[in-house]
Amino acid sequence: MKRLICILIITALLFSTAALVGCNVSGKPAEDSFEAMDTFMSFKAYGENSDSVVSQIREKILRLDSLFSTTNSDSDIYRINKRTSDSVKVDDVTADAVSKSLEICKSVDGVLDISVYPIVREWGFIDKDYKIPDKSRIDELLKCVDYTKVSVSDGQITLLPDMELDLGAVAKGYAADEAIEICKSNNTSSALLNLGGTIAAVGKKPDGSSWNIGVANPKNSADYFGYLSCSDCVAATSGGYERYFVGDDGKTYIHIINPKTGYPIDNEISSVTIVSKNGIKSDALSTALFVMGIDKAEEYWRNSGDFDFIILDKNNKVHITKNIADDFKLADENQDIKINVVE
Template structure:
């Protein structure tokens, strides 16, 4: 997207606060472009305008810090220099990424940058199917073992480059939610591309309704989740892809093979109170596939819930979400 769309509107809406009377409650809506996607923040409360602006500024700051393509970002400079003393945010995310790499047995891997570049999934590059030799060369630097951390200094092996795109939006939404709460906002909904973050409940105390996109028709949903104070993150092959010689190639790369993940899934939606983890797991479980994801859930059910849509259009929901997910299509439940 080439143009920055930004529109912030202060809307005064009547809200019933007590059964004995009514009061005016401020609602502030803001739409802006960051992290290569359109984002919106809708917040309620007397301090909603200043809170939303502070949250937006934080997201934009993190975008400048963590972008893989911006020449002024720390990630870009680290990828070029291979050794660098980094800021607290960058250190936190790289450290957390290594932990999640271990947790997911390598399904989440921020060293995917050379592979993503070979496939042309960056702005300004042409999509193409790389040669086998190009993939093998890119794989030489893949894996968390190629990242060394000592104090605040990150060292990368010669063939290693990082891309935090699979975790940065989750981290940004978590930081933005904290800022909203610190500024007195107890009711808000943020949409950061495929990431949705609810702060508290709706102003009337009801849960927020978050729709899950139908991978076969982006104008429709396959169901809705009722949530409060949680993150909902969806990853799917339908979000970014190209076609060559009748074959579709999507942007979620399995770093074990160097090719787009062929896991039998069309999309994975993660629900968690940990935004950063939710963002990383939506990619990880997509790469794992349904069976391995089910095993992973049984061992880590306290951390997240998930909704899976298979290539056949089947819907599977973890048992900790069965009462908050609704779909006219019906679904199977994955138990611990």
Template sequence: MRLNKKYLIPSLLILTLISLIFAYNFLFDNSSKNIKTNLPESKSGFFLGTYVDINLYDNSSEKIFTESFNILEDIESKMSINIDTSEVSNINKNAGTSALKVSPETFFVIRKGLYYSSLSKGHFDISIGSLVKLWGIGSEHAKVPSREEIQKSKNTINYKNILLDEKNQTVKLANKGMIIDLGGIAKGYAADKISAFLKSKQIKSAIINLGGNVYALGSKPNGSTWGIGIQDPFEPRGKHFGIIHVKNKSIVTSGIYERFLEKDGKKYHHILSPFTGYPVETSLVSVTIIADNSIDADGLSTTIFSLGLNDGKKLVESLNGIDAIFVNNKKEVYVTSGLKNNFLITDNYFILNDN
């Protein structure tokens, strides 16, 4: 397949990510004299409702980019609720009536979504689609719904009513009006699929960015770890307040600072509570999850944000290979134990709290 305009959309995200990585490498890395200053081979496109940037630092070719975008297009065609013919859309159309056989990929992501729905005790719930559509935050149809509309939508939300048949690979929504929305986890799955594909092509240094869902593949070309900037939730995209060092890790942030609706002087962010039907109320403004697999980081970022600082931090500490960075509305920063020696605040307006 030849790359078309969909895969070549200019994006501020790619400039942001590259500038954060290279600015840090140049200013702070003691081995900066050995850093290659040439930029990676990069392509960008629009999939799963967000800009996607793939940046390859070795063995890049047009074919690798093409095949990578083919993978993303396939995932989108199966899992997007914005594509009327997708498998997830067909599941939703059959809500309350019949089970639908789906591909192994869609079945896997839904099962993983149910795992995190259960782990969070419903704070993260992939059956929240009707509520997401009702608010429409981030779209031109955004509105503050009436209490009656919210209550009606809440009645359709319950991940326990998503019925899986492992043997036959079918999915059924028990009640009419239910809508699965994999927007909180599908990008993570896509990042993992791309990283696995790149590894199969012997790519050793790459950055994959799906709308801020970042996977740092391998290490930098000089062998050192990637220095990844953590977005300042109080500033426009592109300004970071801290740095972590990683390799073969996913970094995913959920926050209230980009997608929101403002009405009568009040802001309503896009992270909705299945319990209240309204945006989650917490002192947190962002949560960043660091994990080996992007699907885990993606599912956990919303989960942990919704749980709040104390319960969220407790849950992360109970999970192997998972770490988190919390920022509250007072610019206080909390990190889990695995990041105590791997997180540097670069903006003095933020305070690292040791508790």
């Protein structure tokens, strides 16, 4: 999965007593927390049906985890990767998730590729047996990375021999969308869903104010460098500090792989937070824009316009799109960070 350790990249302030900022909500929410998709998840929902909502969300996410896991031998993705034929019949949910993922892969011209799993594994980011692969090995594995060779039809996933899939870059976003639908179908107008780095803010707080979301500081993931006020959105973050190792050459290698080169990204970005109405879009683009780099990320945003971003670079500067600039505030201790509003 995209984030294999339980470090929250972006943590809703509602879940952190020490980080609550002027939170004065009324009514007792239904709450739940558990581990799924290789991370810790927490939910709070308000309203008459809140207990049922939280229970349904847990059940839905655990089912998605059972379908999308690359290590569970009963999952659809595991069966795809261990297939003995070109096509595998999968659950309709898996087919939908793969189909939506392929659409995003195409929209970002392959800088996100759900078939990059063999290379991610080769670097040791799956089993934590970190190593720097020989270039010849990477070149060999790159022949198996090409999302355009994956197709979905009538519940069948078809791909070339030796290709493998991983939905880690989209799984929590897809789960967020499913959770939001559960809230809507139960007329839940106020909920905050923390899917371990992907936050879904449903409506506003019961008192009518916006939710406050803290964006983790890459230098200290237990702290925040800023806060975003939002409602009815999904915010997802990818960071180079989430999972990495230092090689014998003294260089740091992060878990975000460029599927076009087979090597971990080494650019000017420290973290990318995407804010949109769609969970799978936010989750996927947080990785894709990280791979793109700042200039191409800004260009992609200008051409798309259906999401916003907060990018923290390694020079202590925040690049934030104009639509959410007024809703973002730096933490008091990080006032030295410069802000560049992208228009």
